[in-house]
Amino acid sequence: MLDATARHHPYYPRDLVLNHYVTNTNSVALTLVYVSLAFITIVFLASALAYPRRHSTLQSPGDRLVFFxxxxxxxxxxxxxxxxxxNHATLAADQSPIGQVWKEYALSDSRYLSSDTFVLITERIxxxxxxxxxxxxxxxxxHNLPSRHIAQLMLSLGHIYGCVLYYFTSIVEDSPHCDPDPYYYYFYFWFFNVFWLIVPVILMTSSIKALKRAMASFNDAEQFITETHFKHN
Incomplete structure (x- = not known):
């Protein structure tokens, strides 16, 4: 039988103890409005920064999408x-706009409200x-620096690794921290996170190809210099 500390919140597992939990004051609709406004702000910021200028090399739509x-x-x-x-330790009682967004998302993964060790370490990294x-x-x-593909490759690998661990540490336990409602499980837990698997795979593939081309060009140039040196000697 559930005790009083486990009954006053909507999260799973139902015996999760969140003594400091406070119900959101914002509606789900308003919370999603905050998320949408933040996303729109980022779109405008990235678009403004990506606007073609003399010192910018963001000429192609693909580069602008990656930049965004x-x-x-x-x-x-x-x-x-x-x-x-x-704020992870007090997030269950947080009533700030960001805090309430986190509490809404936590319906799909309550580990974010219980300071779960894996989630906490992963998020800090x-x-x-x-x-x-x-x-x-x-x-x-x-600025079209040569290091762009190194950074892109490292970031993509980190995202893929973290996302795979995030999913499977939940799945292997039959997702006890997720609300079984399909809306929370498939939309919040899967849909909101799967982009950090799909996009990094695309970017990682692009960076690997670019680095392979660069190495091939370097090897060709090195071979040409070596052959030229031997001819002159």
Missing amino acids: WLILNGFLHLVFEGYFGI TILVWGPLALYGAWSLY
């Missing part, structure tokens, strides 16, 4: 997930490593 993706990741990792990293790397990737892409 990197800016989006920088914002999410440093601001949204950064908020979690700082994301905040401290992947967030700055995403912004560096955007900056290097903007």
Whole structure:
């Protein structure tokens, strides 16, 4: 039988103890409005930064989309997930707009409200490593630096690795932290996160091809220099 501490919240598992939980004051619709406004703000910011200028090399639509993706990741990792990293211990009672967004998402994964060790460590790595790397990737892409593909490859590998672990640490336990309602499980848990599997695979493939071309060109140039040297000697 569930005790009183486990009955006053909507999260799974139902015996999860969240003594400090406070119900959201914002409706789900308003919470989604906040998310939408944040997304639109990032779109405008990335679009403004990506607008062609003399010192920018973002000429193709593909590069602009990648630039937007990197800016989006920088914002999410440093601001949204950064908020979690700082306030995870009190998030269940948080009534700020960001806190209420986290509590809404936690219906699909209550580990975010219980300071789960795996989630906490993964998020801290994301905040401290992947967030700055995403912004560096955007900056290097903007200036077409050779390091853009190295940053893009590292970030993509990190996203894929983290996302696979995130999914499977839940799935192998039969997802006890997820509300079984299909809306929360498939839309919140799967749909909102699967982009960090799909897009990184695309970007990683692109970076690997670019690095292979660069190495092939380097090898050709090195071979040409060697052959020229032998001819002159």
